[in-house]
Amino acid sequence: MDKKLIGIDLGGTTTKFAILTLAGEVQQRWSIQTDVLNDGNNIIPNIIETINHHLKMYQMSPEQFLGIGIGTPGSVDYSTGTVESAFNLNWDRPIAIRQEIEAGTGIKVIVENDANVAALGERWKGAGDNALDVAFVTLGTGVGGGIVQGGHIVHGHGGSAGEIGHMTLDPAGYQCTCGKKGCLETVASATGVVRVARDAAQEYAGDSQLKAKLDDGQDITSKDIFDLAKQDDPLALRVVDYVCNQLGLALSVVGVTLNPEYIIIGGGVSNAGDFLLEKVDTAYQKYVFPAVSKTTTLKLATLGNEAGVIGAASLVLDN
Template sequence: MEKKLIGVDLGGTTIKFAILNEQGEIQQKWSIDTNILDEGTHIVPDIVASINHHLSLYKMQPEQFIGIGMGTPGTVNLEKGTVIGAYNLNWKTTQNVKQQIEEGTGIKFAIDNDANVAALGERWQGAGNNATDVVFITLGTGVGGGIISNGEMIHGLGAAGEIGHINVQPNGYLCTCGNHGCLETYASATGVVRIARDMAEEFAGKSTLKQKLDDGEEISSKIIFDLAKDNDVLAKNVVGRVCYYLGLTCANLSAILSPKYIVIGGGVSAAGKFLLDQVTDYFQKFAFPTVRTSTKLKLAELGNEAGVIGAASLALTFK
């Protein structure tokens, strides 16, 4: 009988679970709320309880599983299976996640950073087409990423794949990391709005976006992209600047890594082809000639399922 995988995607508000077969097809999925009270001490026991409850519900035994994989915010020690510094989970001290989950479920457990895990998901079952060399960039509240080279996730000494903190504008916007000019400050959902506010101050023409900003209306990156699609001049200028920084980043990553695909995901990527085409234009302008043709930029395909699918793939190492 074919053994199964469990994928867990741990987020600040929701914990998503899935049972998959070895081919990466989701067979069952569910979610629970993330209880971050009491310094996040409920999170791991809740994960264990939810897995055990669903195995009982589906009349399944721990022996039927190759393993459990999980993606988490924070700094992960891969070998020890510990996490520290996941502040949106209230995890300020080291959490012995692997030990607790293996003891609680009787199933082998592997863990990695959530952006890395989403990259693995897109590479395995999404836009990465299971290629050996794939870069994943996720554009959300921040900008994250994951780098797969020669079929292996790149960790370096722990901070590899921090694409959001590539410097794209020396002495630019102040980032939450303390540096100035990180990609995250320009291409995240909040970064797009920040650019819009700055550019609106210097804009003198007719623009619905400028009107909304001047009137103090709540603006989102989606509103800005929608207005740009409707030919609002200021919104188009804002989107152009965001795509410039993304295209520049993709060109530089490609010069170093020469990946088959750079996959762009996260909430901001919902702008779709409108975003991708402009980023690709800048990529073509800045890229090393060889990688202009060998690297292809694509939109992510898995949406919210990238995390659980990628997490489950971690467990394949136990085969």
């Protein structure tokens, strides 16, 4: 019988699991809550327990698996499979993920950064169409990224390759959490879109539902802003046009640097769909080198939440 893969997507609130065939077909999926209490000390034992429990339930043995791939927040030491620290898991010290899960399950483990794992998933089974060269940008609470080159993740000398969210786009722009100013993340993340809207509202005098809601002190999300823009709210359109222009500029730079076959846009903000993609692509075409515009295509991610477990499982095939 063909061996199977396990993919794990370790997040700050839930941890997702899947059992996949070597061809990447998801056969089982489940998830557990990530228990970040007790300094996150329960996280790895809980992962081991639920894997062993599910293998027993499905009457499977460790020998039936080629390996476990896991995507995790935080910076990873790839030589040891250790996470150096991950604040949203309350890990303020190195956690030897690979060693602990291998010991607890008897299955080989590969550890990778979560944004990179999502890039691998989209590249393998999503919008990337199994192309060799793909760049991935995820627009969530922050903006993350992953670069796949020749089918493999690019880690870079210090493990920080693909930090597209911290590309400086506007040296006079908003202060970023990283300490610099004007990072892509300050305008293109879910929080960034809202920040741009709040600022734009203060200088906007016309009629706008978005302005009325903001002036009224209502909680506004990036989804609200895109929804209002789709209804031609003039302030919301102005905000969305600005954000998409900056994102198109950033992706044009990724395009001329790497000329990947696809640049894939994922994460919560990308749920705005073709409305977002078309605006980003208009800006991208304006800013990118002509030979690259013909050969590097922007696409929306297609796997949603499943990119993580699928990409994590693919790590096993790559190692």
